[in-house]
Amino acid sequence: MGLDSLGSSSYGPEAELTILLPLGAWGMGYLGPVMAFVIALLAVLYVSYRQTLAAYPTSGGAYAVARENLGEYPSLLAAAALMIDYVLNVAVGISSGVGVLVSAMPSLHPYIQPLCFGIVAIITIANLRGTGEAGWLFALPIYLFIVCFLGSVGYGLIRIVAEGNPRPIVAPPPLGPPETAAAGWLLMHAFASGCTAVTGVEAVSNVIGSFKEPIIRNAYITLTIIVVVLGLLRGGIATIVTWFEIGAMDQTRDGYKSVLSQLLGAVVGHGVFYYIAMSSLLCILSLSANTSFVGFPRICRVVAADGYLPKAFAQPGRRLVFTAGILFLSGIAALLSISFGGITERLIPLFAIRAFFTFRVLQVGMVAHWRRQPQKHPAKLLTNAVGAASTGVALIVILTAKFTEGALITLIAIPVTIILLKAIKGYYTSLEHELPTPVR
Template sequence: MNLKNIILGKPLKNSDISNEKLSKVWGLSVLASDAVSSVAYAGEEILLVLVPVMGLSAFHVAPLVTLPILLLLVVLIISYSQVIAAYPKGGGAYSVTKENLGKYPALVVATALITDYIMTVAVSISSATAAITSVFPQLINYKVLVALCFVLFITIGNLRGIRESAKLFGIPTYIFIFSMAILIIVGLTRVALHNIQPLTYAPNDPNVISQNFNSSVAGISIALLLHAFSSGCSALTGVEAVSNAVPSFKEPSQRNAKTVLYMLGGISIFLFGGSILLESALQVMPMKNVTVISQVASAVFNGTWFSFMYYVIQIFTALILILAANTAYNGLPILLYILAHDNYVPRQFAHRGTKLSFSNGILFIFVVASLLIIGFGADTHRMIPLYTIGVFISFTLCQFSMMRYWLRTKAKGWKYKIWINGLGTLMTLVDTFVIVYNKFLDGAWMVIAAMPVLMAFMIYVNRHYTYVGKQLELKQFGPYHSDTSVGDSPCIVLMQSINKSLLKSLNYAKTISDNTIVLHICRHPEHAAELKKQWEELNIPIPLEVVLTPYRDIMKPFDDYIWAKEAQLKHGQFISVIIVKFVTDHWYDNLLHSQNTYFFERMLSKHKNVTATIMPFHYNQNQEQLRLHSENPSSEKT
């Protein structure tokens, strides 16, 4: 078994794809992890905005800021259920926008979703690292390395296939949901019974981000509330993932996807709303190296018979934040697959790997997210401003596209459905402007600048594939020329030295051409003279041409030689160039040999009428000894 099979498991057949589909139970755990994990940081982001300005009064305002976010979440759940019904092949906002608004708005959605999915991985993993370092502060100096290990872990899990990743990551998701439900229920019950007090902090505690412990509404303003609202909107990410991944569900895929979407919405509303109420009741101040959830769990479970739940909450908060990245690993590869079929990204993204997962898309996420984690030092708060812009742009265009869809189709119930999408369009459009306004200088400008670049790349890829397709188009088959000139087409055998590999090359050249030339690019005149002498002594009946290169560069003289020969070709002729590649027994033995074959092949690809043929020459010591022994059984092994 090779290393790839050890890491990823045995390859799957194409017919196994039906077994890789997601059920409702596993689909919820895979696609809901991003949305439900937002409770680990969305509430804290709201408090980070309000507490420094308003002090203790912030805990009266935070629930009010949360209400419009929850209302928008309900609208989005209903809207995306309509998307699932109308577009069962997946693609979500991209497919909806492409059909109803056209090419360029669809590309805006695609770039927005790509940036959002990548940021989902970077933010979730960084937030998971913060949860771990809250319990183990000695790891703070190594948080980037810890985060990269998490990304590698989840990447390998997804490369093992949809079914295996669902089972691997599903159980921690459910444990987190139930643990947070217990935390909220127990915490709010204790608050109602008045047997738990709000948290207190030392006035000069350096770890407390805000030292404003006074209750004051003097600093409240519309701008502050909108800023807090925009920070809390990170709780809405992940809602679109189910509509993107409809083809990943078992049949009936639409019904199963809708069920998962509704379950996701209900869980998100309970966890996010409940956690905000509990954090406000306990008056939890954001701290530098300790998360708000960690403080809440410590306060609720401390001194009770189930104090172990604090560690359960911390461990599975970290796990769910890692698994939140799993939503991107399931949503983005499918989106890239659809974009590849539309010729907007390289077609390699349309290929499934040995485990029937879109492995190229998964590896793309791994590379880009890792670079972001390194660049931002795995700091969640620095990356949050980049996080929600992409998803809200896609929300807005998707809602507006669905309005166009209902006006165009006038399907059953379209009159009330268009009002739902209209409300969603208005709310998400306002939210988009609010987020851009409040987060622009904090880093949102990077996403806004990156999206046009990514869109330009997609347009370039599409134009390239369109141009190549026209060049390759064949409407009527007919030979380019008669077969009479084939035997006269020149064949050039590139030689390094006179040995058995040359003999093998000449034997092959004889089968394809009657006009064979042996070419040697020589750095030293003495070696050229010696080579010609050996050629004459062996009486090889094929012309030898030696090109001297006084500057020791063999590539440029070789290229000039080929250009000259190509200019002499007659109509219908081609040049065949045979290059020997030395094949070793072990991969590390390649380090002992020149890799010029690769460079020769790349150089020849520039020529229209030249074909490069790689002639493998195998050297196997054991086989050579067996051959010698069979020819002379009495000989001793050496």
């Protein structure tokens, strides 16, 4: 469940630095404030989701909360945003993983799309065999990634404190002169891109039913570990790239190096540890798609049980996995990879928007939940109200900044998905009316 969130520590800073690239070396001075706002938003989401887990210990996803507290259309908005979210997570995670691979092995750059397809196929097959067998495969890269990158960030911070002005072991490409002034619009745009770093926090509440007893305690521990590690990585990465003046590079061009590849080179060089760390990053980004392969079939099962999707999505297959949901997810993700060339930067604008639709609906649903309780909980109500306001402001910023870069696609896709869900529900309702009543 942490693969999605921890993987975002790679493409979140890269997305911010891509926007700040026109500022040249001056852009480094603005990365810290942008990152601080993102981490503050992460903290708000953490507290809000802890309350959601306690209030909904069996099904705490945005769809379930909205269905109970806000009604049909808000719940369908949450369902549509969640399903689009899961599909985009597969595409972004795998494209980012392939970006890491071509950073370490530039000769593979011409094969970005075939590599994306290959990773989608491997993860699909693993999940069709059952998450019980796939789980051990997905756990080891997480621990290796945490050790490698928290260790590298920690070592880099020690070098900064001890040396004052440390020299990079492998110097990153020099940042060019500023091409524009640091306008508020540009910083807002960078914040919108950086919000991709808080995606995945909702994964625990979406699949809380899969935890073993004690459910709430285990869910709390998982959520806390994910958020703490993500916060430490975001803060540490922002500090190191600022000191070493590491900027984003164009993934479509030969010689591309990801931000974390440049960071490792600057802090520890290109020795054996570099390739071990990059391998762990490749695995965690590629396998971050597994969060979707766990969550997407489950949300489809719940929505299908309510009659808004074909019944096949609610029926487990031979190995007790929801085969229809897994195959549908992998097919759409592959089509996205074709459409956007497997380039992460092209997918990022779509990625943050649908997540904040989900965040916003869930927070508003939780506010309605606490208001309906006979015993009042003013502190909990205030917490979710702050969460609703924060995610609402972030959503407006993202929509404004990313409107011409992909927000319009999401704004079209969500209502179209809702219309399809309603049409399927209407079909099943009319079918029930036409079928004869069984004679007892």
